[in-house]
Amino acid sequence: xxxxRYICTGPCGTEVTEDQFLAGQSTCEDETCDQYGEPLExxxxxxxxxxxxxxxxxxxxxxx
Numbered sequence: 001x002x003x004x005r006y007i008c009t010g011p012c013g014t015e016v017t018e019d020q021f022l023a024g025q026s027t028c029e030d031e032t033c034d035q036y037g038e039p040l041e042x043x044x045x046x047x048x049x050x051x052x053x054x055x056x057x058x059x060x061x062x063x064x
Contacts, residue, residue, distance in 0.1 A: 001046075001047055001048065002044050002045065002046050002047070002059075003017070003018070003044070003045055003047070004017075004018040004042060004043075004044060004045075005017060005018070005042075005043055005044070005045040005052065006018070006020075006021045006025075006026070006040035006041065006042055006043070007040060007041055007043055007052065008028040008030070008033060008035050008038075008040055008041075009035060009038075009041050010028060010030075010033040010034050010035030010036075010038070011033060011034065012028060012030040012032070012033035012035070014028055014029065014030055014033070014040065016040060021040065025040075026039060026040060027039055027040060028040065044059070046059055
């Protein structure tokens with residue numbers, strides 16, 4: 001099943017759920033990361049494949 005996640009594009013790899021993002025965790029909070037304070041990027045996550053992707057067309061190999 002696919003779900004929305006928000007990730008840091010920096011080396012820390014912070015990942016938050018949509019609920020966490022909506023609750024206010026919308027930027028990288030790792031002070032050691034070069035993306036500290038920058039907005040997290042919205043992506044889709046396929047739990048069946050353990051894959052992150054940006055659009056449905058990029059990951060349409062199965063029903064999820």
